[in-house]
Amino acid sequence: MKILIAGGGTGGHLFPAVAIAQEFKMKDNSGRILFVGTEKGIESRVVPREGFEIRFISAEGIKGRGILKKVKSVCKLPIGIMQSIKILKDYKPDIVIGVGGYASGPIGIASVLLGYPLVIQEQNLFPGVTNKILGRFADLVFTSFKETEKFFNKEKVHLTGNPIRKGIAESESEDKEFELKFHAKVSNLKPLKFTLLIFGGSQGAHSINKAMVDGLEYLAKFKDSIFIIHQTGITDLEFVKKSYEKMGFESEVVPFINNMADSYKKADLIICRAGATTISEITACGKAAVLIPFPFAANNHQEMNARVLKENGAAEMIIEKDLNGEMLANKILFLMQSRTRLLEMERESKKMGKPDAAKEIVEYCYKLIKEGVKGSRGQMISLEPTNPRTL
Secondary structure, eight states, rough: OOEEOOOOSSSHHHHHHHHHHHHHHOOTTOOOEEEEEEETTTTHHHHHHOEEEEEEOOOOOTTTHHHHHHHHHHHHHHHHHHHHHHHHHHHHEEEEOOOSSTTTTHHHHHHHHHHHEEEEEOOOOSHHHHHHHHTTTOOOEEEEEEEGGGGGGGTEEEEEEOOOOGGGOOOOOOHHHHHHHHHHHEEEEEOOOOOEEOBBTTTBHHHHHHHHHHHHHHHHHGGGEEEEEOOOSTTTHHHHHHHHHTTEEEEEEEESOOOOHHHHHHOOEEEEEEEEEEHHHHHHTOOOOOEEOOOTTTGHHHHHHHHHHHTTTEEEOGGGGGHHHHHHHHHHHHHHHHHHHHHHHHHHHHHHTTTTTHHHHHHHHHHHHHHHHOOOSSSSOOOOOSSOOOO
């Protein structure tokens, strides 16, 4: 079995792709998986570290760029398509999976031209430009939200949820609840510290970093009871690290967290953006969160994501324009001192999680390869996974 996965650029596109690749390996360790991305994208660093092969093509984004950069991006498209055709002819995959991002477009177009089975996976409520176009030709479309169906031919769409990486879903709320009760009963054990996990996107988030630093003075009285894990990005690393040291907070400050599964397991409360992949991971883990949506996300999808969790009692939300140190500190203190509320949020979060998304996607892909039917270039198909879940 040969699988080709194309796309990336950001963690939001790449990490679901890694989850799908891991699931293919679980099902058939002898199979071969090839990623295709760009040298500037996060995939150039993460994919080799995850143990997968990767090749690069020329591709850049178009949406939200100036006219000159748009022209440059369009001019690169034919080059990217030709590079993609060569990769496909050399590799001869059984199926091509597009996950959005710059590289997904040229590979998707090339796979259609050469007649390779194509499926796409959309993380967000509103599809990106690349997936909207490729969705017209794809054989199957996997979505994370029911509302996304309207953007595609509904006969092709399967609501699977957004895939999450191996190990992340093992962070169980029930384990944390037991741990809290156990420590409450055994007085001679060292008190547990309330652990905060803070991160923006893969590059960090300056506004969140600054608000957390500004909020330290309001948390100072409780510093001996708090432990902070903070992914800052490269730019703010020293600024944040020195601020914690100056205020006497125990912390682990890094530019990028490689083992997110371990960090999720340790966290009592997560402070983060509200991208689709982040939402999928924290709900699969059943974690409580204070969500701070990125205000410039396409179609304001991050705020919409955050509101869904807030309305279901799984998270608190702070809009970027309202974000400041005092407000963030007050949210932390409230949840730190109200463990009952925190556990309620964890339970509601867990209810919303779909930890088997990658498994379902792989099952659909196997059926597509086995049955050899094509939704866009042949008869319409309606496949069911081997072990269907209630969606």
